[in-house]
Amino acid sequence: MSFTRQNRRKDTLGLLPVVRDLKNEDEHSESEHVNNQMRKDDSICDTLSSPLFRIIICVVIVVVILIYKSDYFHYFHSKNEKSSRLIIKTSWNYSKMLYEDDEGKPQIEVIEILPNCGLQTICSENAFPVHIYTGKNKTDFPKLCIMGKYVMSFNRTLGGRGINVAVIEPKTYTILAVNNFDTYEYNSSNLDVWLQNMFKIGHIIIFFTFDEASKKLTKNTRNMLYKMGSGKIQDLRYRCQWYLVTQMGIQGISPYEKITYSHKNNWAEVLDERLCVPFHITGSPILVDDLTNNQQSFCSNTSLWTEELSEFCNESNKH
Secondary structure, eight states: OOOOOOOOOOOTTOOOOOOOOHHHHHHHHHHHHHHHHHHHHHHHHHHHTSHHHHHHHHHHHHHHHHHHHSTHHHHHHHHTOBOSSOOOSSOHHHHOOOOBOTTOOOOOOOOEEOGGGGOSSOOOTTEEEEEEEOOSSTTSOOEEEETTEEEEOTTOSSOOSEEEEEEEETTTTEEEEEEEEOTTTSOTHHHHHHHHHHOOTTOEEEEEEESOOOTTOOHHHHHHHHHTTOSSGGGOOTTOEEEEEEETTOOSBOSEEEEEOOOTTSOOOOOEEEEEEESSOOOBOOOOOOHHHHHHHHHHOGGGOOHHHHHHHHHHTTO
8 A cells, every 4th residue: 555645736827737745754853853853952961961051050140159158248239129118016126227218318338247246235215236346457347236236347338538428317217328437638618518518407427536636637527526525636646546436416525535656656444335325315515625725735744755645745746
């Protein structure tokens, strides 16, 4: 029996009928399909078994593990979220989040998460934890933790030489700004302008130095900081370490201020403070004398000099 079926038909010109072997055509088409599929399978197998593919897979696995194990996973996660208010779940110290608000204001980079900023005791509901670290020298970078999140650390953010500043809005528990002013190399007039325009009554401001901050810190800036609650800014000298936590509109001197003094051109003792800052800071009515004039008057009396006093007065004359 013949398995060949002939298909006869005339074309429009009346030519001889066309004869086609459908069985052979089907077998040929199926054979080509099988061959193409085999070649495709061989190509996939070659790719999967190649050393380069194995290396790529290993690298991807390692990267994924590192991201999830690293502290920076929290940073990458928080970068993708926005909120105009901070979420409160258990306490002020563990659940406040620092994100960009819905109006698109500059986002604060969160470098590291440390519950309660490392304090041993939990702050009250009317206060929040802060860690201020001024650095031992110019290579030991400053750190600032606010409400469990480091916004300055490892020289990754705006923290740097001079005076570092952070602004907190206490009603919404939001960090509004983090900034640095290099008052060693540049005149502090930019800081003056920023102080005049940035703050509103009730804002909490954290100031602290790194490396050297006194060289081009003007008298006008010192007076502005004094009016904002500083009782020690007039004492800031070469390589002194200083911090101030105050509130805009404070009456008197802030109780959250400390300064250490340098000796023989070395850096002063580092300030490494962990404290609970209240959302409402009450100032002290104590008036602060102009210590600059008193120091100059004291040092002008050379009959009182000793070796230590000579060092003190010589350092003061450098400014």
